[in-house]
Amino acid sequence: MVLLTLALVVPLATAILTFLARRTPGLQRGLSVAGAAALLAVSLVLGAEVVAGGPIAATMGGWPAPFGITLVADLLSAAMVVITGVIALAVAVYGLGEIDPAEERIGHHTLLHALLLGVTGAFLTGDLFNLYVWFEVMLIASFGLLALGGRPDQLDGAIKYVALNLVSTLAFLAGVGLLYGATGTLNMADLHGAVPDLDNATVVFTTAALLLFAFSVKSALFPVFFWLPASYHTPSVTTSAVFAALLTKVGVYALIRVFTLIYDAGMPLIQELLLVAAGLTMLTGVLGAAAQNDIRRILSFHIISQIGYMVLGLALYTPLAIVGAIFYIIHHIVVKANLFLVGGVVKKLTGSEDLARIGGLWAAAPWLGVLFLIPALSLAGIPPLSGFWAKLVVIKASLEAEHYVLAATALVVGLLTVYSMSKIWLEAFWKPHPEPARAAGRGLDRGESWALLAPIVGLAAITVLIGLVAAPFYAVSTTAADQLLDPSAYVTAVLGARP
């Protein structure tokens, strides 16, 4: 299948070309946006293909599965790649109005597309060791993006981000090595058949626990989330938005993939761990956010809190809960990226992200208020926006599974999210500016406002669309969940995919 390869070749080629064009900024910017648009186009065709014909697979280098590396897209992978394409285009355009020319020259666009390459690769690979390699591609690119400006706070954040993520990748690698030793294969479809046959429960649990730890760090689960609020508010807003949208979700995707295909999330002890971690993640994230006064730091803590809902969906491990988790991821990526992008415009208009030092935006720019309210209310779960349906499904699933404490936690966390969002609303938009003389702030020039606002409006439109016409998105999530819980089509696509 050429499509699967193209989804990787497009960001790789864009990364190379944007580097070659680094001395002609105009060309470089054009290439970056064109590459992101091409990625979106390829992902849409891929998505249509998978919706129409079920999972597809392709072998690399002509080595048949399970010996060679396989790329495979079932509906979950395809949906994640499509949403990656959407975010890619949004941040590529937004970057035109936000990124400092100096950072563009030393490699912002190249690193951005290298990051997209890693993310797409992680979503599409059917091989556990290859997943590790894509994680590293993603990590190296994100390290670069994070430290690009070289400001003190960036270096500080980058150190913590790098340190904790490197420890988690080593745990991942150890788990992969032990699993290979026990089963003799690294192909995930092959592992689906091999792991249940292992009679050594210790090996199964040890490897599962190592992978669980590694992916928990990636997805910022309680209690290993500390790298996230330490670093996400330090780079450029474009970088923050793409990190917030995609990086942690790759962790959640890996959790869902590995704990449905290879292990099952319902196995004893792992399920309890996941349930407790999910509940505490929701709670600590939202409480952490309540204590912050900087827009991007509030939003960073909310990522953690929202990750809790997705993992709760996986941990409940009922068909409805998995549907909820998938729907939640799709909704969350769009909304979260958009909130960061709005935060960036607030920063542009007022010169600060500290809520104590800004205000009066409702009077100065009411349109921005509307654009903020759409993702903010969706994040909090106000009907009829996308977040309402996502939360509804997850909470309904936890009630059906009789986890009443977790359902209550999810509801309370929703309320606290409303509190956080209304805090940003009241401080940044409603209250008068603390220094009336500077209240007018600076405006956006024309090119800038086009680049900054088009992605925000586009993502807001998607949010409203998911909210108003939830049925097709819900149907896709249901089919994706069915494919996860009964991966026979996935396994046939991979192991039958001999050239």
Next chain:
Amino acid sequence: MNSIILTAATRVITPLMVAFSLFILLRGHNEPGGGFIGGLVATTAFALYAKALGVRATRAALRVEPAAIAVAGLGLAALAGLWGLLAGGAFLEGMWPLLTTTPSGDKAGLPLGSVLLFDVGVYLVVVGSVLAILFALEEDVAASSPEEAD
């Protein structure tokens, strides 16, 4: 570093090491060796040059900036992958344009193809990226005005 012995020896050793690294690169086709280890040997050669004659002289001798070498290597490796795809096979599948199959089923000809192209790409990626990091560190230590790492 100001040592006549080191400087004089480096001028002889560096070309030898680069030649040796190319030997390792080509040997890797069927025997231990290959792009990664060959690239490291070449990097060592340039690192020695930088120690003896300074980073500035090494940059001048390289003519191309290290990051560009790395990206060029990445491009070559990607092309080697696409070659297989465009020829109707899988991505990264080995392509041997100079090999023919004899009537008895054996292969004859020159085993030169996309695999070697890929290995050359790896070689350049290693040389470029390691030198970029090394130079960044060296220049940080040497100069008071730090330059951006690539």
Next chain:
Amino acid sequence: MELALAVLVGVLTTCAVYLMLSGNMVRFIFALALLSNAVNLVIFAAGRLTYAAPPLIADGAKAPADTVANALPQALILTAIVIGFGLLAFTLVLVHRAHQTLGTVEADDMRVAEPASDDDEAR
């Protein structure tokens, strides 16, 4: 042999954890090197320890003549070494840059991104 390797992995991991807990980023880099070697040894041991020839095929032959070692763990370890090497080099540059800019390599003293005042500020 497995026992010796297991002990070695344990010792390496212990040292790595001890170094990581010190909070000094230079020690953390050493810890990272130790830990990645420990993990590589885990993969090596998981691929089974056998007395066998290197997995090379003689010139002209189509299959190895003798029992050969499992090549896959070696390939995995080689990949892991390459990636680990790159990450270690990057971390070294990052810590060096942080030392220049922030003037410290102690993780506890790095409070620029998350200022201490945030914690006790009661608004």
